[in-house]
Amino acid sequence: MFRKILGQDQAVLQLRKAIENGRISQAYLFHGSDGVGKFMSALYFGMAINCYALPELRPCGVCESCHKFLSLEHPDLIYIFPTPNLNLSVDGEIKNPESLKQYQAFIKNKLEQPWAYFFFKENTEIRKESISLLIKRMELTIHEARYRIAIIEDADQMNTATANAFLKTLEEPPANTVIILITERLQMILPTILSRTQPLYFKPLSQSVIDGILVNQFEVSLSTARTAAKISAGNLKTAIRIVSDTKSVSREWAFDIVHLAAENDDLGYISLMDKYKEFQNKDQVLDMLKYLRIIAGDLACLKISPDSDITNVDKTDSMIALANRCKDLDANLHDFLIVLEDLNRKIEGNVNLNLILINLFIKTKHFLSAQAC
Ligand SMILES: [Zn+2]
Numbered sequence: 001m002f003r004k005i006l007g008q009d010q011a012v013l014q015l016r017k018a019i020e021n022g023r024i025s026q027a028y029l030f031h032g033s034d035g036v037g038k039f040m041s042a043l044y045f046g047m048a049i050n051c052y053a054l055p056e057l058r059p060c061g062v063c064e065s066c067h068k069f070l071s072l073e074h075p076d077l078i079y080i081f082p083t084p085n086l087n088l089s090v091d092g093e094i095k096n097p098e099s100l101k102q103y104q105a106f107i108k109n110k111l112e113q114p115w116a117y118f119f120f121k122e123n124t125e126i127r128k129e130s131i132s133l134l135i136k137r138m139e140l141t142i143h144e145a146r147y148r149i150a151i152i153e154d155a156d157q158m159n160t161a162t163a164n165a166f167l168k169t170l171e172e173p174p175a176n177t178v179i180i181l182i183t184e185r186l187q188m189i190l191p192t193i194l195s196r197t198q199p200l201y202f203k204p205l206s207q208s209v210i211d212g213i214l215v216n217q218f219e220v221s222l223s224t225a226r227t228a229a230k231i232s233a234g235n236l237k238t239a240i241r242i243v244s245d246t247k248s249v250s251r252e253w254a255f256d257i258v259h260l261a262a263e264n265d266d267l268g269y270i271s272l273m274d275k276y277k278e279f280q281n282k283d284q285v286l287d288m289l290k291y292l293r294i295i296a297g298d299l300a301c302l303k304i305s306p307d308s309d310i311t312n313v314d315k316t317d318s319m320i321a322l323a324n325r326c327k328d329l330d331a332n333l334h335d336f337l338i339v340l341e342d343l344n345r346k347i348e349g350n351v352n353l354n355l356i357l358i359n360l361f362i363k364t365k366h367f368l369s370a371q372a373c
Contacts, residue, residue, distance in 0.1 A: 001044055001061045005037050007209035011202050015045050019058075024049060024147070025198040027170050027179045029155070031186040032202030035115070035237030039153060041202065042180040043069060046077060046149035049178070065145065072107060076145035078137055080130045081106070081153040084122035092133045115237035115244075119283060126158035131166050138174050148177045155181035156188035163190050170196045204234025214243055227311045231294055242294065242311060249279055254291035255315070258299075261364035262322055269361050273354075280353050286344065292360075293340050295319075296333060296367060303329040326368045336367035 002012050011030075018024050030038040047059035047069040059066050068074035083106075086099045094100040102120055109118040134150060142148045152158075158166070170193065173179055181197055183189055207229040213236060214225035220243045232239035253276050260268045273280075279288075294311050301308035302316075302323040312319060323329060343356055343363075 001059045001066075002048070005041050005044060006213060007205040008037050008041060008202055011041060011200050014200060015041065015048075019045075019048055024178060026173045026177060027181070027197040029181045029183065029186075029189065029194065029197035029199045030202060031183050031189075031199060033204055033235060034184050035232070035235035035239075036202045036205055037236070038182045038202050039114070039151070042149075042151045042182060045180070046147070046151070046178065049147045050074075050076075050145045050149070069149075072111065074145065074149075075143040076148040078134055078148070078150040079153075080126060080134060080150070082124035082126055082157045083130065084120050084124055085127065086129065088129045088133060092137075115240040117241075117283065117287060119281070124157070126152065126155065126162060128162045128165060131158070131162050135166070135169050138169060138177060142176060146176065148174075150177070150179045151182065152179070153182045154184070155193070156183045156185045158190075158193075160190065163193055167192055167196065205236055206234070210234070210236055210239045214239060218243055223309045224311065224313065227309060231290075231297070231311065238290065249276075250284060250287040251291045253279065253288045254295055257288075257292065257361060257364055258295055258322070258368070261361060262326060262368045264365060266361075273357060280357070282347055282350075282353070285353055285356065286347055289340055289344055289347075289360075292364070293337060296336050296340075299323045299326070299368075300330045300333040322368075328369050329367070332367045332369065336363065339363045339367075 002016060005012050028042075030042055032038055044059055047061070047066045049058075050065045050069070051058035051060050052063040052065055053060035059069075061067075061070065065074065069077055072079055083103065084099065086094045086103065087096050089095055094103055106118050106120070109116055134152075138148070138150075170179060179197075181189075181193070186194075186199075207226070210229035210232060211222065211225045214220050214228060215222055218225075218240060220228075224243055225239075228239040228242040231242060256272055256275075257269075260272060279285075298308075298310040298312050298319055299322060301310055302320050303326070306320050306323075310316065310319070343360060347353070347356055
């Protein structure tokens, strides 16, 4: 099943060699950008070293052990990710029904459509309570696996106190235990954590790998796949969202902004900000900007030729009409993309989102030469 991990030959080879040579490290740090297969590789590695099949077939994906891993229900798999405060009981039970509902929804999303965004209602981090539970579980005997596996996703989202509580376990994990930390932000990992783990880099996926996955597994046309792959910059999750997420709030939001900007409708925009008020959080606005970038690219292509191969194929007619009404789209595109990059950085730097959204509207009007529309 390792061959299902596409575009990460080097990282997968290192993991396979570790298994073959019996040199499995007790603590790994899988790093690299989002949507390149880090979690899948961690899970498959855990599966491989616990699989019941012949060594050369591991992980088989069908034995009882693999099956439990794939459904994230193996009793010796400890999966930790950033959460809101879950008020865990001493046994790790989530007592609050609303928190439990959100937690289960996260797991369901992870299993069924891991490329889709999932937003908890409250702020998330790797909580001290999760790490305390992990440490406690590591003191118990292993249930049935050869190796107990702990996967900690977004490990950079652990504050110093939580990280310190975890250091001893990370340095000397119990026997037959493998801890895999995952991060997109290597620079945010504390040096004390870094020095206790074996790093493994996952590179951005090539366009051809993403094309292939989209065409073969998501049955989209090669032209749509290529556009999505190009825009995604090696992030498979983004590429899948682009081709499959036609009803996403972020996408509709981006289109609403474009249409109001083209109409130069400032009052309409104030109502729009109110309409999307509940979605006005960092992650969702960043996602919306991604769609805006794609729409801008599509419009500029359509301005040059109505037959252009665009991403938002379902909106072709309205976009051709819009492109025809606006001057200089292709000339303005470059500047607008730079503006979006800049806004992106500001959002990451926690600049007030209201200001960002107002600025965004002004710049979108400029891109569309709205005064002349
Ligand atoms: Zn198996």
